[in-house]
Amino acid sequence: MEIARVEPMTTARAVRGPFDYRLPEPMVAAGVGVGSLLVVPFAGRRLLGVVVEVAAASDLPPERLAEPLEALEAGAPAELVRLGLWVAERYCSTASRGLALVLPPGTRTGRVPRSPKPRTERRAAITDAGRAALEPGSDARLGVRQRAALERLAAAGELAGARLRELAGADSVVLARLERRGLVERPLRELRRVPRFDAVGAPAGASRLTAAQRGCVAALVAGLDGEGPRERLLHGVTGSGKTEVYLAVIEAALERGRGAILLVPEIGLTPQTVGRVAARLGDRVAVLHSGLSEGERFDEWRRLRSGEARVCVGPRSAVFAPIAGVGLIVVDEEHDPSYKQEGDPRYDARAVARHRAAGAGAVYLAGSATPRPESWAELDRLELPERVDGRSLPPVEILDMREVAGGVGPLHPTTREALATLSRGGAGAKAIVMLNRRGYAPHLSCGACGAAVVCPSCDVSLVLHRGRAAVRCHHCGHVEPVPAACPGCGSVSITRHGAGTERIERIVGEIVAPAPVFRLDADAVGGRDGHGRILAAFDRADGGVLVGTQMVAKGHDFPDVALSVLIDADSTLRYPDFRAEERTFALVAQLAGRSGRGERGGRVLVQTLAPSAPPIAAAADHDAAGFLAAELVRRREFGYPPFSALLAIELSGADEGELAAAAAAIAAELGPRLGSDAELLGPAPRFRRRGRFRRRLLVKSGQPERDAAAARVALEQPGVRAALRGVTLAVDVDPQ
Ligand SMILES: [Zn+2]
Ligand SMILES: [Zn+2]
Numbered sequence: 001m002e003i004a005r006v007e008p009m010t011t012a013r014a015v016r017g018p019f020d021y022r023l024p025e026p027m028v029a030a031g032v033g034v035g036s037l038l039v040v041p042f043a044g045r046r047l048l049g050v051v052v053e054v055a056a057a058s059d060l061p062p063e064r065l066a067e068p069l070e071a072l073e074a075g076a077p078a079e080l081v082r083l084g085l086w087v088a089e090r091y092c093s094t095a096s097r098g099l100a101l102v103l104p105p106g107t108r109t110g111r112v113p114r115s116p117k118p119r120t121e122r123r124a125a126i127t128d129a130g131r132a133a134l135e136p137g138s139d140a141r142l143g144v145r146q147r148a149a150l151e152r153l154a155a156a157g158e159l160a161g162a163r164l165r166e167l168a169g170a171d172s173v174v175l176a177r178l179e180r181r182g183l184v185e186r187p188l189r190e191l192r193r194v195p196r197f198d199a200v201g202a203p204a205g206a207s208r209l210t211a212a213q214r215g216c217v218a219a220l221v222a223g224l225d226g227e228g229p230r231e232r233l234l235h236g237v238t239g240s241g242k243t244e245v246y247l248a249v250i251e252a253a254l255e256r257g258r259g260a261i262l263l264v265p266e267i268g269l270t271p272q273t274v275g276r277v278a279a280r281l282g283d284r285v286a287v288l289h290s291g292l293s294e295g296e297r298f299d300e301w302r303r304l305r306s307g308e309a310r311v312c313v314g315p316r317s318a319v320f321a322p323i324a325g326v327g328l329i330v331v332d333e334e335h336d337p338s339y340k341q342e343g344d345p346r347y348d349a350r351a352v353a354r355h356r357a358a359g360a361g362a363v364y365l366a367g368s369a370t371p372r373p374e375s376w377a378e379l380d381r382l383e384l385p386e387r388v389d390g391r392s393l394p395p396v397e398i399l400d401m402r403e404v405a406g407g408v409g410p411l412h413p414t415t416r417e418a419l420a421t422l423s424r425g426g427a428g429a430k431a432i433v434m435l436n437r438r439g440y441a442p443h444l445s446c447g448a449c450g451a452a453v454v455c456p457s458c459d460v461s462l463v464l465h466r467g468r469a470a471v472r473c474h475h476c477g478h479v480e481p482v483p484a485a486c487p488g489c490g491s492v493s494i495t496r497h498g499a500g501t502e503r504i505e506r507i508v509g510e511i512v513a514p515a516p517v518f519r520l521d522a523d524a525v526g527g528r529d530g531h532g533r534i535l536a537a538f539d540r541a542d543g544g545v546l547v548g549t550q551m552v553a554k555g556h557d558f559p560d561v562a563l564s565v566l567i568d569a570d571s572t573l574r575y576p577d578f579r580a581e582e583r584t585f586a587l588v589a590q591l592a593g594r595s596g597r598g599e600r601g602g603r604v605l606v607q608t609l610a611p612s613a614p615p616i617a618a619a620a621d622h623d624a625a626g627f628l629a630a631e632l633v634r635r636r637e638f639g640y641p642p643f644s645a646l647l648a649i650e651l652s653g654a655d656e657g658e659l660a661a662a663a664a665a666i667a668a669e670l671g672p673r674l675g676s677d678a679e680l681l682g683p684a685p686r687f688r689r690r691g692r693f694r695r696r697l698l699v700k701s702g703q704p705e706r707d708a709a710a711a712r713v714a715l716e717q718p719g720v721r722a723a724l725r726g727v728t729l730a731v732d733v734d735p736q
């Protein structure tokens with residue numbers, strides 16, 4: 001008797017699988033095994049379940065074993081089932097949530113799914129008899145349209161019905177007649193829903209590798225062949241041609257019969273990388289991302305599963321691509337925070353990629369101009385210190401905003417002058433101005449009593465958006481009209497403080513007029529293609545300025561950009577977060593890298609109130625190695641990653657008293673269970689959000705697996721479970 005251990009796909013945390021089912025002979029014969037999807041009877045319902053193990057016997061007596069109701073055709077590879085279960089364990093989630101990550105699109109919920117069907121198309125193909133009918137001297141009598149259709153088909157072999165009508169005026173009646181006479185066949189072909197990309201900016205095209213690139217490729221191929229380290233960091237300045245290295249190693253993996261995964265931060269923000277990979281590898285590459293329709297995603301997934309496509313490109317979820325025999329996993333722009341999933345399980349795609357690569361004997365390659373300190377410390381390093389075009393990195397000028405007199409507004413006089421000079425300089429020169437804050441003004445307050453205009457549900461200021469004549473909360477989406485008077489004292493003197501992208505757009509527009517100004521931020525982007533549309537418009541424009549949030553510093557390359565400006569470079573340093581230094585360095589360095597990629601050379605201006613802050617000073621010197629060395633010293637001193645691992649327990653609730661009690665109960669159970677080298681910080685209050693109070697406990701640990709297990713046990717204690725009623729809990733392993 002064969003027993004299938006099945007994990008039911010339910011979101012309920014209390015369900016503890018797997019559960020045993022008896023496999024009937026036909027299902028065994030049909031090859032039901034690890035990764036198969038079954039419909040099973042479960043607590044009086046029909047549920048979808050995943051087979052996680054097949055065993056010869058069960059601990060339950062045979063009469064208590066039910067049989068699955070149905071085996072679905074779709075399923076996940078066994079390797080990915082193990083990976084999904086590992087993610088569930090590692091990130092303190094449930095098995096079903098971990099498994100949902102690796103299942104085919106459309107089958108990821110507990111409902112018994114309607115799987116998307118392959119799309120088909122009726123085509124026409126010429127037969128041998130059809131070719132004979134076209135021979136001179138044939139006695140076949142053909143109408144004008146019949147002959148035209150056959151001639152087209154003789155040239156093309158096979159065409160879609162609709163295309164044939166276009167080309168030869170042959171409609172379905174004509175085709176039906178030809179088919180009856182045996183002159184054509186009408187096969188039904190499966191059609192692939194092809195996702196589209198717009199490549200923006202610099203053109204693609206294979207280039208000859210530089211000596212430095214060839215050295216990196218050789219080292220990576222050695223890893224692929226088991227003759228060198230398998231975990232690598234490719235540290236290359238912006239413009240040093242990292243993508244060409246990825247492509248060469250992907251091709252080497254394919255030549256060795258192995259597959260590859262290329263992770264990118266966000267497809268929408270990296271159309272150039274994706275476009276280049278697709279152009280080079282053609283049909284061998286599949287793209288998985290959330291912007292696809294369900295049908296497109298299903299088709300891409302199936303092409304990978306069947307082995308028709310051997311390379312997958314996509315954002316973090318592509319780490320679960322169903323590629324057998326994966327030989328290489330590349331994480332491009334490895335410093336990007338989007339590799340961390342925010343929902344449950346809160347997995348880090350970089351850690352999952354590393355784990356998957358290690359299990360598959362594959363090469364793990366993280367690439368960045370501004371790598372994370374963890375990667376710098378842990379991975380064997382390859383360097384691309386120079387740009388492929390031989391140009392040097394642009395000089396960076398730091399503008400100390402403390403030195404300028406009040407009343408000049410958000411732009412330093414040098415910045416204003418540089419923008420004015422650029423627009424006077426004539427056609428073609430472009431600038432990028434970045435400020436990591438949306439809206440017009442981030443704070444409003446009463447000029448009489450000083451009261452700030454704040455969100456009713458969150459402890460944050462409302463942001464003025466002039467374009468929509470409203471103040472908005474960036475945390476909960478609350479919108480209200482711009483207040484005409486202070487709600488506290490009735491004064492009509494409302495003062496605006498600070499600047500967001502909307503205000504900078506306006507100021508820059510006045511300086512560079514009549515040159516165009518484009519704004520790129522979450523408000524301007526709007527729908528699915530908004531981002532690409534704005535970048536394409538800036539690319540086509542003959543001069544002009546792109547103003548925006550950090551979106552402007554990501555993954556594109558405009559050769560005409562001769563000036564880059566970063567406003568309020570130290571804003572990220574003010575976050576109470578141990579990654580603040582790393583993020584600030586990355587922001588300044590990435591923006592600097594966008595400038596001076598073409599003939600015009602480049603100039604970079606960084607406005608800041610903290611000109612001597614190490615991340616800003618090091619980024620201005622293009623000194624990643626210096627910054628990372630100093631940052632690792634600081635991390636060691638404070639016991640932050642990579643010298644410890646962090647685990648956060650986030651709590652929120654509508655009642656502050658209940659929340660405090662729950663946090664205290666967890667702290668009391670967790671503290672004694674942690675290893676002696678672990679440190680429990682908090683519970684610390686965090687700002688109220690969406691009407692909910694929040695608390696956070698943080699564990700710094702030298703042995704994360706041990707302490708994550710301790711956390712799971714602590715959270716199961718009856719006292720804690722009782723205290724958690726009415727409180728929402730999330731466990732965040734390796735919080736970002
Ligand atoms: Zn007031
Ligand atoms: Zn709010």
